[in-house]
Amino acid sequence: MLYNAPRGTRDILPDETRLWQYVEDKFRSVCDRFAYEEIRIPTFEHTEVFLRSVGETTDVVQKEMYTFDDKSGRSLTLRPEGTAGVARSFIEQGMSSNPYPVRLYYLLNLFRYERVGKGRYREFNQFGVEAFGSGEPDMDAEVIALADLFFAELGLKRRLHINSIGCPECRGEYQKLLYEYYLPHAAELCPDCQQRLERNPLRLIDCKVESCRAISRSAPRLLDYLDEDCRAHFDRVLEFLRSLGIEYTIDKDIVRGLDYYTKTVFEFVSENVGTQGTICGGGRYDTLIETMGGEEVPGVGFALGVERLLMELEAQGCLPELAQYPDLFIALQTEAAGAAAAGLALELRRRGLRVVSEVCGRSLRAQLKQADRSAARWVLVLGGNELETGTAELRQMESGERLTVNWCDAAAVWQEIKENKDAN
Numbered sequence: 096m097l098y099n100a101p102r103g104t105r106d107i108l109p110d111e112t113r114l115w116q117y118v119e120d121k122f123r124s125v126c127d128r129f130a131y132e133e134i135r136i137p138t139f140e141h142t143e144v145f146l147r148s149v150g151e152t153t154d155v156v157q158k159e160m161y162t163f164d165d166k167s168g169r170s171l172t173l174r175p176e177g178t179a180g181v182a183r184s185f186i187e188q189g190m191s192s193n194p195y196p197v198r199l200y201y202l203l204n205l206f207r208y209e210r211v212g213k214g215r216y217r218e219f220n221q222f223g224v225e226a227f228g229s230g231e232p233d234m235d236a237e238v239i240a241l242a243d244l245f246f247a248e249l250g251l252k253r254r255l256h257i258n259s260i261g262c263p264e265c266r267g268e269y270q271k272l273l274y275e276y277y278l279p280h281a282a283e284l285c286p287d288c289q290q291r292l293e294r295n296p297l298r299l300i301d302c303k304v305e306s307c308r309a310i311s312r313s314a315p316r317l318l319d320y321l322d323e324d325c326r327a328h329f330d331r332v333l334e335f336l337r338s339l340g341i342e343y344t345i346d347k348d349i350v351r352g353l354d355y356y357t358k359t360v361f362e363f364v365s366e367n368v369g370t371q372g373t374i375c376g377g378g379r380y381d382t383l384i385e386t387m388g389g390e391e392v393p394g395v396g397f398a399l400g401v402e403r404l405l406m407e408l409e410a411q412g413c414l415p416e417l418a419q420y421p422d423l424f425i426a427l428q429t430e431a432a433g434a435a436a437a438g439l440a441l442e443l444r445r446r447g448l449r450v451v452s453e454v455c456g457r458s459l460r461a462q463l464k465q466a467d468r469s470a471a472r473w474v475l476v477l478g479g480n481e482l483e484t485g486t487a488e489l490r491q492m493e494s495g496e497r498l499t500v501n502w503c504d505a506a507a508v509w510q511e512i513k514e515n516k517d518a519n
C-alpha cells in the first residue's frame with residue numbers, strides 16, 4: 096500500500112530545511128534584539144478558545160477548523176492561528192502581573208481546512224509576535240518595525256498596507272451604516288454574506304466572491320468614521336512610521352479575517368509583480384484578553400506565513416546558497432580500519448569538524464565516488480598500512496594536494512583541515 100501525505104500538507108526535505116533554519120535564526124535574532132521572548136503553546140486548545148477570540152462568524156471558525164471530540168467527549172481544535180492560544184496562556188499563567196509590556200514571539204505550525212492553492216496549505220507555519228499591556232501607538236510602531244527589520248535583513252522587497260478599524264464604539268455606528276448600505280443589495284450577495292449581513296456586516300468587506308466585491312467597492316469604509324481617540328491613535332502610528340522611515344500605503348480595504356482586531360490593522364505584501372498574497376498580517380486587539388475572561392489588557396501583534404515568505408524570497412532571488420559539505424570523508428581500505436575511522440571521526444567532530452566515515456561496507460572505489468558526490472573537502476583513506484605505520488595521506492579534493500599526517504593524532508589532523516578551512 097502506498098501512502099500520500101494528506102492534501103494541503105507537505106514534507107520539507109533537507110535542502111529546504113536549511114532555508115527554514117536560515118529564516119528561523121533570523122527571526123529569533125530580530126526578536127531577541129527587540130527583547131521579545133519565545134513562547135510555546137499547545138497544538139490544540141479547547142474549541143471554545145477559538146470561538147471566543149477568532150469569532151463565530153469568521154471563515155476560520157465556520158469553515159476551516161480541524162475540530163474533533165477526544166475520547167472523553169471534549170471538543171478540541173487544532174490551532175488555526177497563534178494569537179488565541181497565546182492570549183489564553185497570558186490569562187491562565189497570570190502574565191498580567193509581569194512588567195508591561197509582555198513581549199512574546201512564536202514559531203508555530205497551524206491548521207486550516209482551506210482550499211489548497213499556491214501559498215495556501217492546510218498545515219502551514221507562522222512566525223509571530225504578541226505584545227501585551229500597552230495601548231499606546233508606540234507599541235504598534237514597535238511591532239511593525241520588528242516585522243520590517245526582519246524583512247529588511249532578508250532583503251525582501253515589501254510594502255506595508257495599514258488601516259484602522261476603530262474601537263467597538265466607533266464600529267457600532269459604522270455597522271449600522273454598513274447594514275443600511277448592503278440591505279438593498281441583499282439578494283445579490285453570496286449565501287455566506289447574506290448571513291454575515293445579519294450577524295457581522297463588517298465581514299462583507301472582506302468577501303472574495305466577485306459579485307460581493309463589486310457591491311463592496313462603494314461601501315462606506317470604517318477609516319472615514321473613526322472617533323477622535325481612534326483617529327488620533329492612527330495618526331500617531333503613521334507619524335511613528337514616517338519617523339522610522341517605514342513606507343506605507345493607507346488601505347481602507349483591510350479589515351482582516353479575525354474578529355478580535357481593534358484600531359490598527361496592517362499587512363505586508365510583496366512588491367514583486369506577478370505574485371500576490373499577503374505575507375504578514377497583524378493588528379491591535381484591545382478587547383481580546385477581556386473577551387476571553389481576563390483583565391482589560393490591550394495587545395498588538397502580527398504573524399507571517401513562512402511558506403509564503405520563502406516563496407517570495409525565492410521569487411526575489413534573496414535566498415542564500417546554503418549547501419553543507421563534509422570537511423572530511425574517511426574512507427576504509429579494510430574492514431578492520433572501521434573502528435579506527437570511527438574513533439578519529441568522533442574526535443574531529445568533538446573539535447567541530449563535519450566528518451563522514453564509511454558505514455555501508457562499500458568498495459574503496461565506491462567510497463571515493465561517494466566522497467566526490469558529497470563534495471567533501473578532504474579525504475583520508477585508512478587501511479592495513481595506515482594502521483601499521485600510524486600515518487595516512489590527507490587528500491584535498493579540489494586542489495589534489497596531498498599531506499602525510501599522523502592520523503592517530505586527531506589534533507594534528509584537525510589543525511591541517513582547520514587552517515585550510517579558515518584560509519578559504
Ligand code: HAM
Nearest residue numbers: 176178215216219373374375376377378396397398400
Ligand atoms: P492571518 O492573516 O490569518 O493572521 O495569518 C497571517 C499569515 O499567515 C498570512 O498573512 C499568511 O501569510 C499566512 N497564512 C494564513 N493562512 C495560510 C495558509 N492556509 N497557508 C499558508 N499560509 C497561510 C493571523 O493568523 C493572526 N493570528 C495574526 C496576528 C497575530 N494578529 C495579531 N497577532
